[in-house]
Amino acid sequence: xxxxxxxxxxxxxxxxxxxxxxxxxxxxxxxxxxxxxxxxxxxxxxxxxxxxxxxxxxxxxxxxxxxxxxxxxxxxxxxxxxxxxxxxxxxxxxxxxxxxxxxxxxxxxxxxxxx
Numbered sequence: 704x705x706x707x708x709x710x711x712x713x714x715x716x717x718x719x720x721x722x723x724x725x726x727x728x729x730x731x732x733x734x735x736x737x738x739x740x741x742x743x744x745x746x747x748x749x750x751x752x753x754x755x756x757x758x759x760x761x762x763x764x765x766x767x768x769x770x771x772x773x774x775x776x777x778x779x780x781x782x783x784x785x786x787x788x789x790x791x792x793x794x795x796x797x798x799x800x801x802x803x804x805x806x807x808x809x810x811x812x813x814x815x816x817x818x
Contacts, residue, residue: 704728704807705727705728705729705735705800705802705807706727706728706807707725707726707727707728707798707799707800707807707808707809707810708725708726708809708810709723709724709725709796709797709798709809709810709811709812710723710724710725710726710812711723711724711812712796712812712813712814713813713814713815714815714817715788715814715815715816716816716817716818717788717789717790717816717817717818718787718788719788719816720784720785720786720787720788721785721788721814722782722783722784722785723739723782723783723785723796723798723812723814724780724781724782725737725739725780725781725782725783725798725809726778726779726780727779727780727781727798727800728779729779729802731802732776732779733756733776734756734802735756735800735801735802736753736754736755736756736800736801736802737753737754737772737774737781737798737799737800737801738750738751738752738753738754738772738798738799738800738801739751739752739753739772739781739783739796739797739798739799740796740797740798740799741792741794741795741796741797741814742794742795742797742811743791743793743794743795746794748797749763750763751763751766751770751772751783751796752766752770752771752772752783753772754772754773754774754781758774760772765791766785766792769785769786769787769788770783770784770785770786771783771784771786772784781798783796785814788814788816789816790816790817791816792814792816793814793815793816793817794813794814795811795812795813795814796811796812796813796814797809797810797811
């Protein structure tokens with residue numbers, strides 16, 4: 704069982720920045736594939752960014768060049784640095800861990816981009 708706790712969401716103006724954090728339980732965090740997903744009202748949950756154990760990353764086209772996913776294995780934490788935020792980035796952001804084929808989700812953190 705892996706527990707995930709997200710933090711760092713909030714209200715930000717267009718063009719602003721936020722950094723989300725996701726702290727994971729477990730002794731083998733370094734081998735987890737970690738991802739950030741988001742779900743806007745009335746829409747399906749979508750992949751934002753993913754980082755594998757070796758550090759390779761992948762991003763949704765809509766966030767490329769604006770968002771950066773990173774991980775600190777010593778702290779069992781994955782981050783999502785979000786810059787140049789747009790109103791369409793408004794959503795609940797979820798952290799996911801994939802461990803030996805099983806998926807674990809956090810509770811989500813709200814990000815609202817509005818003036």
